Amino acid sequence: MKTQLENIYESAKADIEKAQSISDIDEIRLKYLSRKGEFNSIKKGLKDLSDEDKRTIGALANQITQDLECLLKEKHETFYQKELNEKLQNDRIDITLSGKYIPEGKVHPITSTTNEIVSIFQNLGFSVISPELSPEVETEYYNFDMLNVPHDHPARDVQDTFYLKGIPNGVLRSQTSGAQIHVMENQKPPIKVIAPGRVYRNENINSRKNNFFHQIEGLYVDKGITFGDLKGVLNEFIRLYFGSARPTRFRSSFFPFTEPSAEVDVQCIMCQGKGCRTCSGTGWLEVLGAGMVDVNVLNGVGIDPEIYSGFAFGMGVERLSMLKYAIDDIRLFFNNDKRFLEQF
Numbered sequence: 001m002k003t004q005l006e007n008i009y010e011s012a013k014a015d016i017e018k019a020q021s022i023s024d025i026d027e028i029r030l031k032y033l034s035r036k037g038e039f040n041s042i043k044k045g046l047k048d049l050s051d052e053d054k055r056t057i058g059a060l061a062n063q064i065t066q067d068l069e070c071l072l073k074e075k076h077e078t079f080y081q082k083e084l085n086e087k088l089q090n091d092r093i094d095i096t097l098s099g100k101y102i103p104e105g106k107v108h109p110i111t112s113t114t115n116e117i118v119s120i121f122q123n124l125g126f127s128v129i130s131p132e133l134s135p136e137v138e139t140e141y142y143n144f145d146m147l148n149v150p151h152d153h154p155a156r157d158v159q160d161t162f163y164l165k166g167i168p169n170g171v172l173r174s175q176t177s178g179a180q181i182h183v184m185e186n187q188k189p190p191i192k193v194i195a196p197g198r199v200y201r202n203e204n205i206n207s208r209k210n211n212f213f214h215q216i217e218g219l220y221v222d223k224g225i226t227f228g229d230l231k232g233v234l235n236e237f238i239r240l241y242f243g244s245a246r247p248t249r250f251r252s253s254f255f256p257f258t259e260p261s262a263e264v265d266v267q268c269i270m271c272q273g274k275g276c277r278t279c280s281g282t283g284w285l286e287v288l289g290a291g292m293v294d295v296n297v298l299n300g301v302g303i304d305p306e307i308y309s310g311f312a313f314g315m316g317v318e319r320l321s322m323l324k325y326a327i328d329d330i331r332l333f334f335n336n337d338k339r340f341l342e343q344f
C-alpha cells in the first residue's frame with residue numbers, strides 16, 4: 001500500500017510539473033484529491049489494515065495529500081500571476097479613443113418654472129396643498145357652483161369647458177380655483193396655501209392658447225387680511241420671479257369668486273414699456289388674476305366673513321415661463337422637440 005501511495009504521489013507530481021494552465025491544475029486536483037479521486041479510493045482500504053499499519057500508512061497518506069495540495073497551490077499562484085500580467089498587458093486602456101456620448105435628461109421648463117414659483121411662495125410662508133385637494137377631474141360644484149359662478153356664465157358653455165360623460169356633473173377643471181373650496185372645506189383659517197396643477201379648456205389651439213395648460217392658485221385667509229396684503233405679496237413675487245423690481249399695474253377686473261378683483265400687469269419684458277408686438281403696443285403684460293375672496297364663497301364653506309377675510313390669485317405657468325425666457329409659442333412646451341427642451 002505504501003508503494004501504491006508513493007507511485008500515485010510521483011505521478012501526481014509529474015502531472016503538476018507538466019501542467020500548463022489554471023484549468024490543468026483544476027483537473028489534476030480532481031483526478032487525485034477529490035472525493036472520487038485516486039487517493040480517496042486508497043484511503044478507503046485503510047480500514048482493512050492492522051492498527052499499527054493504519055497509523056503509519058494513514059499518516060503517510062495525509063502527508064502526501066498535504067504535499068500535493070501545497071504543490072498545486074504554488075503552481076496555481078504562478079499561473080494566476082502569469083495570466084493576470086498577460087491580461088494587464090493586453091487590456092490596456094486606449095485613452096486616444098473618443099468618449100461615449102451619454103444623453104443627459106433635463107427638467108421640463110414647465111416643471112422648473114412651477115418649482116421656481118412654488119419655492120418663491122414657500123419662502124413667503126405659503127405651503128403646497130396635498131394633491132387630493134386639487135383634482136384635475138372635478139365636478140361643476142367645485143369648478144363653478146361653490147366659486148359663485150352663475151349658471152348662465154359663458155365659461156360653463158361646452159365651448160369653453162370639457163364635460164365628462166359618465167360622471168354626473170363631471171368636468172375637467174378649467175381653473176385651479178376649485179382647490180380653494182377643497183382647502184376651505186377641510187381646514188380652518190389661518191389658511192395660506194398654493195395649489196399648482198394642470199387645467200383644461202376647450203380652445204382652438206394657436207401660438208398663445210393650448211387646450212391644457214398649468215396654473216398656480218394661491219389662497220390666504222385669516223383675520224384682517226386686506227387688499228394691501230395682496231398687493232404686497234404679489235409685488236414681492238414679481239420682484240423675485242423676474243429678478244428685479246419691475247413696475248406692476250393692478251387693473252380693476254371681475255371674477256365671480258373675488259370682490260374686488262384685479263388683473264395684474266407687469267411692464268413689458270421686451271420693450272421696457274415702450275410698446276412692441278409682444279405687448280400689442282400697450283407696454284404692459286397681463287400675468288395673473290387676483291382679488292379678495294368673495295363673501296358668498298366664504299359663506300358657502302362656512303367661514304364667517306365678519307371674522308375672516310382673504311385674498312386669492314391664479315397665474316398661468318406657461319405665460320410666466322414664456323415671458324421670462326422669451327418663448328413666442330405655447331405649443332413649443334408640448335410637442336417634445338428636443339432642440340427646444342435641451343435649452344433649459
Ligand code: PHE
Pocket residue numbers: 174175176177255258289290291312313314315
Ligand atoms: N381662476 C382665474 C382664471 O383662471 C384666476 C383667478 C384665481 C382669479 C384666483 C382670481 C382669484 O382666470
